[in-house]
Amino acid sequence: MASLVALVRLEGLRRLRAPSATALLVGLAAALVASLALPGEAHGRAAAALEGALAALAVAAALVAAGAAASLPADRAAGAAAWLAATGAPVPARRAAPALAAAGLAVGVAAAGAGLVAAIAGATGLAVPTRVAHPIAVRTPTVLVAAAPGRAASEATLPAGDGPFEVDVAPRWRRDALDAAAAGTLRLVVRDADGARTLEVPARGTVAVGEPRGPVTLAAADPRVDVVLRGARRLGPAVPPWLNALLAGLLVGLACACGAPLAALLARGTSAATAGVATALLLLVGATREALLGMAAGADALAGGAAAAAVLRGAVALAPDLAALAAVGDAAAGRALSAASFARLLPAVAHAGVVAALLAFVPDRRPRR
Amino acid sequence: MPPSDADPVVEVRDLVRTFGRGTRTVRAADGVSLSLARGEALALLGANGSGKSTTIKVVLGLLAPTSGAARVLGGPAGRRDARARTGYVPEEARRLPAVRGRELVELFAAIQGVPRAERRRRVDEALDGVGLAADAARRPVADYSRGMARRVALAAAVVSRPALLVLDEPTSGLDPVGTEQVLALLRGLRDAGTSVLLSTHERGTAEGLCDRAVVLGAGRVRASGRLAELLAGDATPGLLALFRRVERG
Ligand SMILES: Nc1ncnc2c1ncn2[C@@H]1O[C@H](COP(=O)(O)OP(=O)(O)OP(=O)(O)O)[C@@H](O)[C@H]1O
Ligand SMILES: [Mg+2]
Numbered sequence: 131m132a133s134l135v136a137l138v139r140l141e142g143l144r145r146l147r148a149p150s151a152t153a154l155l156v157g158l159a160a161a162l163v164a165s166l167a168l169p170g171e172a173h174g175r176a177a178a179a180l181e182g183a184l185a186a187l188a189v190a191a192a193l194v195a196a197g198a199a200a201s202l203p204a205d206r207a208a209g210a211a212a213w214l215a216a217t218g219a220p221v222p223a224r225r226a227a228p229a230l231a232a233a234g235l236a237v238g239v240a241a242a243g244a245g246l247v248a249a250i251a252g253a254t255g256l257a258v259p260t261r262v263a264h265p266i267a268v269r270t271p272t273v274l275v276a277a278a279p280g281r282a283a284s285e286a287t288l289p290a291g292d293g294p295f296e297v298d299v300a301p302r303w304r305r306d307a308l309d310a311a312a313a314g315t316l317r318l319v320v321r322d323a324d325g326a327r328t329l330e331v332p333a334r335g336t337v338a339v340g341e342p343r344g345p346v347t348l349a350a351a352d353p354r355v356d357v358v359l360r361g362a363r364r365l366g367p368a369v370p371p372w373l374n375a376l377l378a379g380l381l382v383g384l385a386c387a388c389g390a391p392l393a394a395l396l397a398r399g400t401s402a403a404t405a406g407v408a409t410a411l412l413l414l415v416g417a418t419r420e421a422l423l424g425m426a427a428g429a430d431a432l433a434g435g436a437a438a439a440a441v442l443r444g445a446v447a448l449a450p451d452l453a454a455l456a457a458v459g460d461a462a463a464g465r466a467l468s469a470a471s472f473a474r475l476l477p478a479v480a481h482a483g484v485v486a487a488l489l490a491f492v493p494d495r496r497p498r499r
Numbered sequence: 500m501p502p503s504d505a506d507p508v509v510e511v512r513d514l515v516r517t518f519g520r521g522t523r524t525v526r527a528a529d530g531v532s533l534s535l536a537r538g539e540a541l542a543l544l545g546a547n548g549s550g551k552s553t554t555i556k557v558v559l560g561l562l563a564p565t566s567g568a569a570r571v572l573g574g575p576a577g578r579r580d581a582r583a584r585t586g587y588v589p590e591e592a593r594r595l596p597a598v599r600g601r602e603l604v605e606l607f608a609a610i611q612g613v614p615r616a617e618r619r620r621r622v623d624e625a626l627d628g629v630g631l632a633a634d635a636a637r638r639p640v641a642d643y644s645r646g647m648a649r650r651v652a653l654a655a656a657v658v659s660r661p662a663l664l665v666l667d668e669p670t671s672g673l674d675p676v677g678t679e680q681v682l683a684l685l686r687g688l689r690d691a692g693t694s695v696l697l698s699t700h701e702r703g704t705a706e707g708l709c710d711r712a713v714v715l716g717a718g719r720v721r722a723s724g725r726l727a728e729l730l731a732g733d734a735t736p737g738l739l740a741l742f743r744r745v746e747r748g
Binding site for chain 1: 556559560561579580582583584585587589591595597598602605606607609610611612615652665
């Protein structure tokens with residue numbers, strides 16, 4: 131244990147003193163300043179600033195995690211690997227130390243950066259008003275369809291509750307009405323105990339429905355456009371914006387830190403640059419996996435697209451699932467992060483655990499005879 | 500049977516270690532046998548490429564023997580408890596980049612089990628013993644001169660007061676004062692019961708520390724015994740006469 135602590139400390143020092151660490155910090159500082167200075171007004175500006183800052187922190191944390199690839203090849207080249215191998219340090223500790231140090235630094239960078247951003251945002255009036263969010267179960271897929279000649283309407287009714295109500299929607303244009311796309315807005319009919327009203331909503335995103343009384347029925351208003359209902363929630367009490375920003379930074383850091391064992395594992399077989407770049411790419415794949423899987427499904431439909439789909443699915447299968455990065459959007463939208471937000475880390479943590487076990491316990495190739 | 504003081508600390512039997520395959524096979528060690536008792540210092544001598552470093556790496560468990568065996572501190576070479584009680588100075592002035600001298604020695608102290616409360620004092624002692632000044636110890640190892648890198652590697656090897664020291668050319672690149680300083684340090688450790696296996700090309704280092712020597716040539720033991728007898732009253736400064744005699748057989 132003492133040797134693991136000492137090795138992790140040493141690896142941390144090496145990472146902090148690497149020339150790339152300074153470059154990374156300068157780049158990150160520039161990105162944070164740029165995101166806080168984004169143009170826009172009031173609420174939209176605060177949300178954009180937080181989203182931009184958290185995205186910059188995610189990139190920085192991912193690069194720090196990928197930095198776990200640097201040590202093993204350097205030690206191999208300098209002969210330090212053999213030097214350390216002749217000591218009593220357990221093999222798993224020696225191999226895992228660069229990954230643990232990089233993971234710790236990734237979390238530290240993201241959390242500290244988020245704390246700084248929260249402090250600056252609070253001081254400059256850019257804090258995102260944040261409330262507790264209680265998700266309402268929505269059966270997926272729930273598609274709202276307006277009645278038309280020869281077609282019955284399809285609606286959704288969500289349970290009653292207290293507090294402001296929000297839904298996440300996306301349009302689905304009907305094949306026979308592509309011209310509707312030009313309209314650019316989407317209309318939603320909301321019915322509650324007080325009656326019905328029609329909301330104009332942005333084509334994609336989250337809509338505040340006000341504070342409806344009793345159960346709410348949602349219906350599509352336009353026969354040319356179906357509405358896909360992706361989620362719904364009621365908003366509870368307010369929470370301090372700085373706390374939410376800090377938690378979001380922590381979550382982003384933890385998610386990206388899950389790439390560190392991968393970088394160290396790849397570095398056992400390749401150069402530091404190869405392993406680092408591969409890790410950064412896999413983290414990118416993990417962060418965009420839903421969209422990539424959607425693209426794979428689309429590619430399947432194309433002639434000759436099966437290979438492309440297989441490549442996409444293969445990359446997604448290898449990459450850690452960074453679903454937890456959804457916290458960036460949640461925090462920017464003013465939704466308080468919860469235990470459920472942290473639970474979304476589990477697939478990435480499991481991935482990191484498997485990779486770390488491979489890293490620490492799979493023996494080296496036997497010495498050449 | 501538990502290991503006793505009389506058991507050799509290092510025992511190498513009929514060690515063969517080859518590199519490469521087919522016609523390109525190199526027999527780096529070709530039937531090497533040697534043993535090292537507690538509190539003894541043994542010099543491994545021999546021309547470049549004669550198999551000294553290969554033998555040392557097998558003793559450390561860094562290389563597996565092709566055939567034959569090496570036992571260290573009462574078990575097969577390379578066991579973790581033996582490694583924890585062994586100090587090693589590798590052949591080249593090898594470096595962990597971006598680490599300061601003192602940090603490197605602290606790392607080895609922690610890894611090799613020096614209790615936390617004693618670390619500071621023991622690191623000071625080790626740095627002092629190899630003659631590395633405090634301000635030098637605060638600089639990155641990557642910036643060290645060859646001799647300074649050698650000294651810090653030695654400090655890292657001795658900081659845990661290991662039962663066995665394995666030193667691959669420990670004084671190469673050291674100035675005469677540094678060599679004498681290091682030899683004095685090693686003599687003190689040897690007299691306190693540490694066994695020392697070292698390779699060297701320097702007569703002064705061998706004579707300054709070792710009673711016995713093993714002379715390798717092309718992977719085989721060409722001669723072994725008391726160093727004074729091997730040198731046979733030779734008055735020339737280096738090991739040239741010994742090497743010539745051994746080559747003639
Ligand atoms: N990893 C390796 N791969 C191939 N050949 C090797 C390897 N290590 C050593 N050898 C060969 O084994 C032989 C013995 O090398 P070794 O390093 O043990 O010599 P040495 O006695 O330590 O020499 P020196 O005095 O130059 O340090 C040499 O011919 C060398 O080329
Ligand atoms: Mg050698």
